Amino acid sequence: MQKQLAVSALFYFIVCSVSAQISSFTPKKIIGGISQKLIINGNNFGANQGNSYVSFNQESGQYLDAAASKALKYLSWSDTKIELEMPVAFSGKVKLNINGTDFMSGDTLKVTANLGYRSANPMVYEYLTNNNNRGGYTWYIHKTYWDIPEAKAAIEAVFREFRCKTGVNYILAPFSTQVGFNLGDTFNVIAPDPQLGPVGYNERLWTSCILGNETFYNIKSHDLHMSTSQDWYYGTGVCPAGKTKFRYVLYHELGHSLGLGHVNELGQSMFPSVSFLPSNTWSGRDSITSDERTAISYFINLSQNFTFRACGISPLSKVYDCQDVYGTNTSIDNVKYSPLTVYPNPANASIFLESVNLNLNETQICIRDYTGKQVIKTMYTEEGISVADLREGIYTIEIQTIDARYTAKFVKY
Ligand SMILES: [Zn+2]
Known part of the structure; x- marks a missing residue:
């Protein structure tokens, strides 16, 4: 009896100590967060997943924890092959946890770009929308x-690069x-931000x-x-010693605005440091990388094709x-019609305008009568517009900027 127990305990030990092994994985270079499939080959993974999981190196320096690793999207699991959707990760060895025991891959998986998400299974993102009623987002350059x-030209060039390479509808x-x-x-x-510690920072709501x-x-x-503590170089090509390349920092920060997270692959714009070494060795290029282009284009495609319609989205x-x-x-069909307030209304001598969207000073104003005929065309000033010479009736005020058209009606008595 004693002997039989000993034998069965030994047998149990042998079964549990069989080592899993990752022999290879495909591809060796991958993008996180865009549903690319990673295939892990090896043996003793177990016939099904159970409590086992695959984990990846993170920006924090830690591996994704057990709960988050189990929440990844696994496509298949067998004793010799695991397939899953590649999550956001830093380059590193692939970790396999089989029933509580870790096994590391011999090779390093290179993650060249990461598209951030709110959840990995299914992948849910913070989408871009038609935010400006002209198909995308309008950015304003500070005075x-x-x-x-040179700074203005740099911003224009970087916007051109993103628009042409990824299709994002960002306008200035x-x-x-x-x-x-x-x-x-x-x-x-x-x-410019005098309070900013880092070189650049993209803030999103x-x-x-x-x-x-x-x-x-x-x-x-x-x-x-953009930090004011940098000695900015606004030009193209290699950044002169001691300066920080404005365009390169814009690539990085606009990359964040388009959903990209950091990577630890040298040569990528989303490498965390953007000035001096090591990024100075590659910031001479005036383009985003092909991996960044792939990740952003994937996100733009999703943002162009979602079917959700509510809340004006x-x-x-x-x-x-x-x-x-x-x-x-841009086609005039996309022009935004926004409220414009006229006071007093009805008016007899002068009218004044208010708009939340537009700086009205020195804006050209057109007033039309009820037939559509233009009766006044003038620049708006704080003195308002004299309507003393107009006949009694209903008039329409129109402001047409490149960005939008504003109209309002008033009554002359
Ligand atoms: Zn960053």
């Missing part, structure tokens, strides 16, 4: 950069702004809309902070002319 021709407003950082306003600004059992997450506004439009960073060729 500081607007007034430096055709006038500068001096508004501060405020995610609650309608201004997505690119502006997401919002959600619930319809039935679906919660749709989307990006409501952005701001892009509609998808990102396709870019009409990718070189046209100010969106001046």
